[in-house]
Amino acid sequence: MSVRAQSHLPLRHRHVRIGLTMITGALALVAVVCSALAMRYQERIVEASRYNGTFDFSQGAVELLRLQLALERRPQPNQISEINLRYGIFNNRLKVLKSNPILKEAGYLPMVENLESQIREIGETLAGSRDIAVLAQQGQRLTPIVPSLMRLVSVSHARTGDVILQNQQELKLISAILYSIILALVAFGAILITLVFRQNGKLDEAVRTDALTGLSNRLDFKSVITSPAIRGQAHSVIVIDVDHFKALNDTLGHDAGDLLLSDLSRRLQRAAPDGRLVARMGGDEFAILYSGPDADRRSTAACERILSIMRIPFLIDGREIHSSVTMGLSHSGGEGETSDELYKNADIALYISKTEGRGRFRAFRPDMKHALMRRQKLQADLGEAIARDEFFLLFQPIVDLATGRTRGFEALLRWQHPELGLIPPLEFISIAEESGQIGAIGRWVVEAACRQAARWPESIFVAVNVSAKQLTDPRLAEDISSCIRSHGITAQRLEIEITETALIENDETAVRTLHTLRENGCRISLDDFGTGYASLSYLCRFPFDKLKIDRSFVRNAMQNTESITVIHMVCALAEKLGLNIVAEGIEMEDQRRLLQAASCQYGQGYLFARPLSANDSEQRLGSEHVFALPLSA
Ligand code: C2E
Ligand code: MG
Numbered sequence: 103m104s105v106r107a108q109s110h111l112p113l114r115h116r117h118v119r120i121g122l123t124m125i126t127g128a129l130a131l132v133a134v135v136c137s138a139l140a141m142r143y144q145e146r147i148v149e150a151s152r153y154n155g156t157f158d159f160s161q162g163a164v165e166l167l168r169l170q171l172a173l174e175r176r177p178q179p180n181q182i183s184e185i186n187l188r189y190g191i192f193n194n195r196l197k198v199l200k201s202n203p204i205l206k207e208a209g210y211l212p213m214v215e216n217l218e219s220q221i222r223e224i225g226e227t228l229a230g231s232r233d234i235a236v237l238a239q240q241g242q243r244l245t246p247i248v249p250s251l252m253r254l255v256s257v258s259h260a261r262t263g264d265v266i267l268q269n270q271q272e273l274k275l276i277s278a279i280l281y282s283i284i285l286a287l288v289a290f291g292a293i294l295i296t297l298v299f300r301q302n303g304k305l306d307e308a309v310r311t312d313a314l315t316g317l318s319n320r321l322d323f324k325s326v327i328t329s330p331a332i333r334g335q336a337h338s339v340i341v342i343d344v345d346h347f348k349a350l351n352d353t354l355g356h357d358a359g360d361l362l363l364s365d366l367s368r369r370l371q372r373a374a375p376d377g378r379l380v381a382r383m384g385g386d387e388f389a390i391l392y393s394g395p396d397a398d399r400r401s402t403a404a405c406e407r408i409l410s411i412m413r414i415p416f417l418i419d420g421r422e423i424h425s426s427v428t429m430g431l432s433h434s435g436g437e438g439e440t441s442d443e444l445y446k447n448a449d450i451a452l453y454i455s456k457t458e459g460r461g462r463f464r465a466f467r468p469d470m471k472h473a474l475m476r477r478q479k480l481q482a483d484l485g486e487a488i489a490r491d492e493f494f495l496l497f498q499p500i501v502d503l504a505t506g507r508t509r510g511f512e513a514l515l516r517w518q519h520p521e522l523g524l525i526p527p528l529e530f531i532s533i534a535e536e537s538g539q540i541g542a543i544g545r546w547v548v549e550a551a552c553r554q555a556a557r558w559p560e561s562i563f564v565a566v567n568v569s570a571k572q573l574t575d576p577r578l579a580e581d582i583s584s585c586i587r588s589h590g591i592t593a594q595r596l597e598i599e600i601t602e603t604a605l606i607e608n609d610e611t612a613v614r615t616l617h618t619l620r621e622n623g624c625r626i627s628l629d630d631f632g633t634g635y636a637s638l639s640y641l642c643r644f645p646f647d648k649l650k651i652d653r654s655f656v657r658n659a660m661q662n663t664e665s666i667t668v669i670h671m672v673c674a675l676a677e678k679l680g681l682n683i684v685a686e687g688i689e690m691e692d693q694r695r696l697l698q699a700a701s702c703q704y705g706q707g708y709l710f711a712r713p714l715s716a717n718d719s720e721q722r723l724g725s726e727h728v729f730a731l732p733l734s735a
């Protein structure tokens with residue numbers, strides 16, 4: 103099982119990354135400068151080898167020699183043009199030589215300037231007298247200059263070599279620096295890439311981790327369930343939902359809610375050590391993935407363990423909090439079933455499990471899809487049911503066990519659906535609660551019950567079931583009071599039946615509404631007493647007028663001595679607390695006797711009457727000659 107550790111990217115890493123990036127940038131800059139320098143040195147080497155002064159000097163020496171020879175040969179007048187040509191060539195060469203920087207560097211400038219003045223004189227002679235003897239004389243004067251020019255050839259040669267060598271050395275140095283920088287850049291780049299990869303890994307983990315619990319989140323769950331690594335294996339998915347988590351969050355605060363979720367995540371990991379993944383899918387919803395051999399058996403066992411581990415109360419801020427979870431389970435195995443369908447099936451099973459009562463789990467069956475569709479249809483049609491007059495009330499007598507006479511009636515709602523027939527309240531009340539339609543339906547019930555009570559004698563009360571959701575409506579008490587007034591009945595004749603869930607879910611608001619109702623004169627009875635797990639604590643928190651022992655105790659009373667003991671205890675307790683007590687679901691005479699023996703005053707059940715239509719209820723009262731009896735039950 104993989105449980106992800108909470109990950110935070112440390113600040114230090116960020117600083118290292120910024121530092122490395124800056125160093126890499128600076129090195130890259132230096133590398134660019136070095137490359138520019140290297141190119142410059144290279145250009146210098148090329149330049150030195152291409153514009154070689156050595157050639158100019160050696161050519162100059164040859165051309166001077168030719169001029170000297172032409173002069174010394176005592177030329178005939180017709181050969182003057184050749185001297186002119188030689189002179190012209192060398193004169194031009196001299197201009198080129200004069201611009202060569204080596205002359206100055208090597209101290210040969212005076213020699214060349216001397217040569218220049220001689221050449222100028224030769225030029226003047228050539229232009230003036232054209233005296234052959236003078237020309238020959240001047241040719242002889244050139245003799246010592248030729249070796250100097252030849253020396254310049256080797257000086258220039260050596261000088262060019264020096265320039266090339268020097269630039270080569272600098273190029274070598276720059277290249278070495280450049281190589282080092284490139285190596286450093288590669289190293290830093292490698293470190294940076296490693297860091298980026300590592301951080302990406304951490305980011306990826308953070309994206310797939312639930313920050314509160316450290317478990318995988320929905321994204322990770324989806325990617326694991328669809329990963330090729332587990333394709334082809336058998337899977338089971340458990341979807342877990344915390345019961346009444348919103349109420350807990352509202353009453354104890356979000357911090358307490360967070361603590362509960364964290365604690366729950368640890369419990370889930372303990373309960374499913376062989377699961378492949380435990381994930382928080384969001385809010386109060388968790389999921390566990392089982393894969394591999396026996397996934398169905400192992401996941402079912404995990405559900406059992408989760409239920410038993412949830413019986414241990416949570417210790418939050420020094421308070422013991424009881425909480426439960428409802429689960430849906432689905433196993434792979436269907437043809438072409440995708441992981442999405444598997445999850446959806448578990449979700450449907452969870453939904454159905456919730457409608458059957460919380461704190462349990464159900465494994466998905468294909469017929470659940472039909473049940474879900476039926477619920478969705480009922481929910482859609484509920485909106486129109488009042489307007490289409492599809493609701494009606496039945497009234498089940500509540501009788502005095504000693505005399506069998508009717509003391510009041512419990513109003514029981516029925517829905518005559520145009521296509522699906524008669525729908526029992528156990529099916530549609532939870533849908534109405536879920537969709538928020540219970541408010542309007544509840545008002546209709548109180549109205550219809552009060553209208554009917556007004557037709558009965560004064561002594562007969564009517565009990566109305568009010569669901570937990572209705573008690574959250576702050577206008578409920580006022581609505582009921584005005585309904586009572588408008589039908590001209592006394593408030594004592596209306597009894598409000600609530601179940602323990604009303605107090606579990608909406609503790610404070612519910613208790614406030616109940617107090618107001620009671621102050622207005624209505625009576626409050628606790629329905630289905632004994633089916634919740636904390637009944638006695640609720641008895642201390644609210645001053646009820648009546649307890650209704652759940653029919654499961656009455657049903658078991660004949661076979662089960664524990665149920666008889668509970669009935670005796672509850673009756674004794676009610677007597678001590680000054681509460682009236684009604685036993686529900688009495689179907690046999692033996693049960694009636696047993697309850698009477700336990701000092702239970704009132705009863706309700708098929709033994710006395712099934713729920714009756716309004717007309718039948720009036721006939722029953724007529725046959726009992728009930729008129730103006732004191733209101734006692
Ligand atoms: P509940 O308040 O405990 O109502 C008693 C249920 O027990 C009724 O079922 C009644 O028909 C049934 N019952 C009475 N005597 C016997 C008996 O001897 N044997 C057996 N097996 N059952 C008996 P029903 O009418 O189906 O109502 C079921 C539940 O639906 C009620 O339980 C109540 O919680 C809820 N409910 C009914 N009407 C309303 C309503 O108007 N508003 C709300 N919020 N809930 C309602
Ligand atoms: Mg009831």
Ligand code: MG
Binds near residue numbers: 629630652653686
């Ligand atoms: Mg009941």
